[in-house]
Amino acid sequence: MVKAIVNGNRSKGAINPNIYGHFSEHLGRCIYNGIYVGENSDIPNVNGMRTDVVEALKAMKIPVLRWPGGCFADTYHWRDGIGPKENRKKIVNTNWGGVTEDNSFGTHEFLELCRQLGCEPYISGNVGSGTVQEFSDWIEYCNMGGQSPMAEERRANGQDAPWNVKYWGIGNEAWGCGGNMRPEFYADLCRQYATYMRNYDNDHKIYKIASGANVADYNWTKTVMERAGHCVDAVSLHYYTVPREGDWNDKGPATGFSREEYFSTLAKTLRMEELVENHSRIIKQYQGDRQVGLCVDEWGTWFDVEPGTNPGFLYQQNTMRDALVAAINLNIFNNHCDTVVMANIAQVVNVLQAVILTEGAKMLLTPTYHVFEMYKGHQGAKQLESYVETALIGEGENQAPNLHISASESGGGVLVTVANLSDTDSAELDCTLSGLGKISEVKSQALSGACGAYNDFGNEEAVKPAPLAAELTGDGFRAKLPACSVAAFLVK
Ligand code: AHR
Numbered sequence: 001m002v003k004a005i006v007n008g009n010r011s012k013g014a015i016n017p018n019i020y021g022h023f024s025e026h027l028g029r030c031i032y033n034g035i036y037v038g039e040n041s042d043i044p045n046v047n048g049m050r051t052d053v054v055e056a057l058k059a060m061k062i063p064v065l066r067w068p069g070g071c072f073a074d075t076y077h078w079r080d081g082i083g084p085k086e087n088r089k090k091i092v093n094t095n096w097g098g099v100t101e102d103n104s105f106g107t108h109e110f111l112e113l114c115r116q117l118g119c120e121p122y123i124s125g126n127v128g129s130g131t132v133q134e135f136s137d138w139i140e141y142c143n144m145g146g147q148s149p150m151a152e153e154r155r156a157n158g159q160d161a162p163w164n165v166k167y168w169g170i171g172n173e174a175w176g177c178g179g180n181m182r183p184e185f186y187a188d189l190c191r192q193y194a195t196y197m198r199n200y201d202n203d204h205k206i207y208k209i210a211s212g213a214n215v216a217d218y219n220w221t222k223t224v225m226e227r228a229g230h231c232v233d234a235v236s237l238h239y240y241t242v243p244r245e246g247d248w249n250d251k252g253p254a255t256g257f258s259r260e261e262y263f264s265t266l267a268k269t270l271r272m273e274e275l276v277e278n279h280s281r282i283i284k285q286y287q288g289d290r291q292v293g294l295c296v297d298e299w300g301t302w303f304d305v306e307p308g309t310n311p312g313f314l315y316q317q318n319t320m321r322d323a324l325v326a327a328i329n330l331n332i333f334n335n336h337c338d339t340v341v342m343a344n345i346a347q348v349v350n351v352l353q354a355v356i357l358t359e360g361a362k363m364l365l366t367p368t369y370h371v372f373e374m375y376k377g378h379q380g381a382k383q384l385e386s387y388v389e390t391a392l393i394g395e396g397e398n399q400a401p402n403l404h405i406s407a408s409e410s411g412g413g414v415l416v417t418v419a420n421l422s423d424t425d426s427a428e429l430d431c432t433l434s435g436l437g438k439i440s441e442v443k444s445q446a447l448s449g450a451c452g453a454y455n456d457f458g459n460e461e462a463v464k465p466a467p468l469a470a471e472l473t474g475d476g477f478r479a480k481l482p483a484c485s486v487a488a489f490l491v492k
Contacts, residue, residue: 001428001478004388006407006416008435012335015408017063017379018120018342019333020372023298025070026105027096027351028313034349034358035113036105043361047112048105052363053349053356054116060355060369061376064120064167066297066344067110071095071177073169074128078138081106082157095177097312107142111163120166122297122344127171127186127193127211128179136196139168143200164204167342168197169297173238174211175220183223186211190224194231209295209342212236213279221279225286234293234341237279240302240352241269241325254303254316255452259423262321262451263398265301266421269325270400272299273332280339293341296333300345300353300368301325314351318366319454320463320484322353323447326371327419327486330378331406337383345372357455364460370447374465374488377415381408386416388429393422403427403481409436413492420481423451432476433491441492442477444470448485 024030037043037050044051068076072095080089081103088103114121123142125135140150145162154162170193172178174186181189190210199205210232213220224235243252243261252261276294283292301322302314309315326345333340345368349356355369383406390401400421407416414436420427433439446468453463468487470479481487 001430002389002403004386004405004418004429004431006414006431006433006436007385008409008433010385012338012383015334015337015378015381015383016341019330019337019340020061020376020379021064021066021122021342021344022062022348022355023066023070023344023346024348025351026068026072026076026093026101027070027347028310028315029350029358030347031105034356036109038104046116048109049113049116050363053358056356056363056365056369057117057348060373061379062117062119063379064122064342064344065114065117065348066122066124066169069124069172071173073124073172074126074130074178076126077130077134078107082108097310108157108159111142111165121163122167122169123165124169124172125193127174127189128177132193132196135193136198139197139206140200143204143206145201162200164201165206166204167207167209169209169211169236170194170232171211173214175214175217178211183220184227187224187227190228191231194228207234208232209234209236209297212238212295215239216275216278218278218282221282222286225283225292229283229286229292230288230290232292234295235283236295236297237275238298239272239275239296240298240300240346241265242302243268251302251304254306255319255454257321257452260395260398262423263394263400265321266324266328266400267394267398269328272329276332276336276340280336283339294339295341296343298346299329299343302352316352317454317456318354318357318368320367320449320451323367323371323463323486324419324421324484325353326368327417328404330371330375331404331417331419334378334383334406334408359457362457364455364457366455367447367463370463370465371486374445374447374486375417377410377412377490378406378408378417381410381415383408384414388418413490416489416491418481418487420483420485420487423484426483427481428478429481430473430476430478431489434475439472439476439491442470442472443490444468444479444487446482446485446487448482451484
């Protein structure tokens with residue numbers, strides 16, 4: 001029996017719903033085919049957005065969606081994607097496969113998608129190859145309610161009311177595909193861009209997110225915070241979980257992986273905790289009397305593409321191993337909700353660690369989707385400190401604790417989410433809830449399977465949550481967690 005404790009008397013505060021955010025780039029089949037099929041498609045759609053995908057994302061309670069990139073953002077000129085579709089420029093997507101981008105999905109379409117999803121839009125502006133004027137005009141186009149050149153143009157394009165887009169990213173990966181800048185140079189540019197990112201409505205202030213570090217580049221965070229921290233609300237961080245390191249063309253397969261790679265994936269993803277803590281410490285050191293958040297706006301697994309697919313499309317399958325990666329990262333973000341203000345898994349449909357895969361008119365939900373769905377009760381809830389006894393498991397130098405936990409309290413009850421990372425052993429969990437009053441009910445479910453199990457077209461429900469037996473103990477509950485599983489307990 002392993003002991004876990006949820007302490008109702010200790011909390012780091014509310015879990016920002018945006019920690020459960022997603023990312024959609026003009027990359028492969030994410031936007032086109034995956035989300036947007038156009039009004040004339042045979043695939044059921046509302047204003048061009050796939051109905052099946054929109055409904056699934058709503059059921060998962062998607063809070064925020066980042067767009068249009070990624071690397072694509074720093075080549076994107078928003079004016080190419082407005083106005084009559086037949087007049088829109090056809091460009092080359094130079095980052096992702098050199099395919100033709102017809103710009104049929106632009107600002108109006110993205111904001112229509114967010115309206116249908118009921119989520120916040122998060123737009124990444126072009127700093128790498130754009131101009132201050134272009135970025136500033138985009139914000140005016142989206143947010144100006146009164147009379148102005150941009151507001152008139154928006155109205156002429158069919159949108160009367162401003163969208164009041166709150167979240168704006170000042171470039172993406174400015175250290176790499178976003179301009180190969182040095183942190184000092186980016187910090188100066190960030191100050192300049194931020195100056196002209198205006199508020200057009202005091203009830204809808206914009207939230208400025210600086211392009212942040214790659215993995216453990218602490219000098220980037222330090223320099224940006226020191227020089228530009230006073231003019232942004234958050235700084236981003238990108239960290240992908242890649243099982244093999246060294247050769248970017250040999251990251252390891254998404255399915256059929258070895259036991260060693262199972263554990264290297266888990267060990268690498270656990271590094272997120274150290275990264276969040278270290279970057280947050282630096283942010284706090286330089287934030288002065290303001291509160292600057294950490295926005296992990298790209299995270300997730302990055303494997304070799306599925307054999308036979310376009311290498312530039314980053315299409316990969318998604319197994320129970322990905323479900324554990326999702327559970328670990330979401331637990332980490334929940335437990336650091338005092339500094340992590342947003343996180344966006346990459347990417348929402350058909351790219352990298354997607355929650356949804358499509359094939360023509362068909363759609364399936366991945367194991368990662370089910371974790372987001374099982375964890376959705378954490379959104380906006382009060383985080384509670386939680387601890388679980390663990391043992392180290394693994395292969396060689398790739399070690400991980402066998403269990404990983406987070407907990408929160410809301411009007412719906414206390415939600416305890418636990419992942420069992422062992423691929424061979426179940427765990428008997430005895431969880432005590434302290435300082436949370438009388439307990440009379442526990443509802444539980446688990447997602448489990450072989451660590452390489454996945455959903456595929458023709459076998460869409462091989463991995464899905466099932467009820468899990470749990471018994472009340474007076475001050476908590478007991479349950480047996482299957483090997484390689486993610487469990488959610490809702491206690492009242
Ligand atoms: O998500 C794929 C790519 O990964 C993004 O375009 C970029 O920001 C990152 O390097």
